[in-house]
Amino acid sequence: MMFLAxxxxxVVTVLLALVRAxxxxxxxxxxxxxxxxxxxxxxxxxxVGFLMERPDFLDIALVYALIxxxxxxxxxxxxxxxxxxxxxxAS
Amino acid sequence: MRHALSLFAVLYGLxxxxxxxxTPFLLAIGVVCTAFAVxxxxxxxxxxxxxxxxxxxxxxxxxWGWLTIQxxxxxxxxxxxxxxxxxxxxxVLETVxxxxxxxxxxxxxxxxxxxxxxxLTTSVTTDGIEVHALTRRGMDQxxxxxxxxxxxxxxxxx
Amino acid sequence: xIVDILSWIAIGIGAAFILVGGLxxxxxxxxxxxxxxxxxxxxxxxxFILLGLMLQAGLSLTSFKLVLIFxxxxxxxxxAAHALAHAALLDGIRPWTRKPKDPAP
Numbered sequence: 001m002m003f004l005a006x007x008x009x010x011v012v013t014v015l016l017a018l019v020r021a022x023x024x025x026x027x028x029x030x031x032x033x034x035x036x037x038x039x040x041x042x043x044x045x046x047x048v049g050f051l052m053e054r055p056d057f058l059d060i061a062l063v064y065a066l067i068x069x070x071x072x073x074x075x076x077x078x079x080x081x082x083x084x085x086x087x088x089x090a091s
Numbered sequence: 092m093r094h095a096l097s098l099f100a101v102l103y104g105l106x107x108x109x110x111x112x113x114t115p116f117l118l119a120i121g122v123v124c125t126a127f128a129v130x131x132x133x134x135x136x137x138x139x140x141x142x143x144x145x146x147x148x149x150x151x152x153x154x155w156g157w158l159t160i161q162x163x164x165x166x167x168x169x170x171x172x173x174x175x176x177x178x179x180x181x182x183v184l185e186t187v188x189x190x191x192x193x194x195x196x197x198x199x200x201x202x203x204x205x206x207x208x209x210x211l212t213t214s215v216t217t218d219g220i221e222v223h224a225l226t227r228r229g230m231d232q233x234x235x236x237x238x239x240x241x242x243x244x245x246x247x248x249x
Numbered sequence: 250x251i252v253d254i255l256s257w258i259a260i261g262i263g264a265a266f267i268l269v270g271g272l273x274x275x276x277x278x279x280x281x282x283x284x285x286x287x288x289x290x291x292x293x294x295x296x297f298i299l300l301g302l303m304l305q306a307g308l309s310l311t312s313f314k315l316v317l318i319f320x321x322x323x324x325x326x327x328x329a330a331h332a333l334a335h336a337a338l339l340d341g342i343r344p345w346t347r348k349p350k351d352p353a354p
Contacts, residue, residue, distance in 0.1 A: 002256070002257040002260045002261065002301070003260070005260065005261065005264055006260050006263065006264045006267075006298055006301070008264075009264035009265070009267045009268050010264075010267060012268060012271060013267050013268060013270060013271030013274075013290065014271075015271075016271035016272065016274055016275050017271060017274055019275060020274045020275055020283070026280060026337070026342060028280050028333055028336065028337040028340070028342065029280050029283065031333060032274075032280070032283060032284060032287060032333055033274065035287075035329055035333070036270065036271075036274060036287045036290065036291070039290070039291055039295065039322065039326070040267070040290070042295075042318065042322065043267070043294075043295055043298050043299070046298075046299070046302060046315065046318065047298065047302065050302055050305060050306075055306070055311045055314075058311060058314040058315065058318065059314070061318055062314060062317060062318055062321065065318055065321045065322055065325070066321060066325075068325075069321075069325035069328070069329055072329045072332070072333075073328075073329065073332055076332050076333065076336050079336065079340075080336055080339070083340060
């Protein structure tokens with residue numbers, strides 16, 4: 001019962017973050033939204049695992065937490081590199 | 092060497108907990124994999140007092156307890172700001188002095204600032220930490236230096 | 250029974266903090282203030298939800314995995330937030346301030 005409330009709150013927050021990712025305005029807002037969605041997904045997997053009484057979902061949540069972090073850092077590095085290259089080409 | 096042994100113990104404990112199967116074969120495979128992981132870490136030269144800070148000991152646990160309370164208090168403050176019909180925010184970007192001597196201490200301080208809702212580290216320099224705060228009051232509280240002193244105490248005379 | 254009620258309360262508080270993070274993401278005026286709002290969901294929200302699940306699981310392997318998830322989140326969240334803020338500042342995004350005539354350094 002309470003798991004459902006947690007799942008509902010998480011899904012609503014993911015939707016709000018999706019709206020922010022659509023609105024932007026900067027690329028960093030979008031990366032932030034995607035990062036927040038990733039964190040919510042980790043919690044969502046854990047909560048759904050309890051809801052369906054399958055605790056082995058927690059392993060997936062654990063791996064997702066790691067991938068989400070590395071993904072955010074990778075995207076930021078990519079943006080940084082591209083900005084640096086663009087600045088070089090412009091000059 | 093002390094660090095490598097401690098890293099081995101931590102990683103093997105992780106293996107035991109995450110696998111959940113305790114047959115002789117899997118336990119042996121665990122020893123091999125953990126030894127390999129420690130060897131790779133030592134080749135990368137990250138097994139030292141920074142990559143695996145065991146010298147902090149019990150003081151860091153006490154600090155985490157204090158930090159948890161700080162996080163809860165400032166989470167409530169930020170919640171009130173977000174939910175108020177006209178958010179009273181006054182963002183500031185300033186440099187906060189830091190008294191830690193080691194890089195590890197500075198990193199603990201910077202991460203503590205970021206972890207506390209309402210304050211955010213934007214860059215770390217030799218003489219201070221550049222912080223973006225949601226309100227002027229949050230910045231003033233940070234500048235009182237309570238957190239700074241506690242982190243320096245945790246860091247100790249390494 | 251008491252543990253059950255406690256875990257429900259923890260999950261409820263966690264869900265509320267998560268919602269606050271989502272609302273802040275929409276309501277706050279600029280990138281840096283949005284970053285503050287999501288950090289509420291990342292620390293307090295995640296912490297309370299995982300605490301509630303832990304109380305449901307009791308003292309077991311499941312509980313320990315929840316602790317591990319929390320530790321990973323708490324160690325990676327500030328690093329990601331710092332990387333975001335640093336990259337945004339380097340890219341020339343200036344923080345929104347109350348008085349436009351007094352820009353941030």
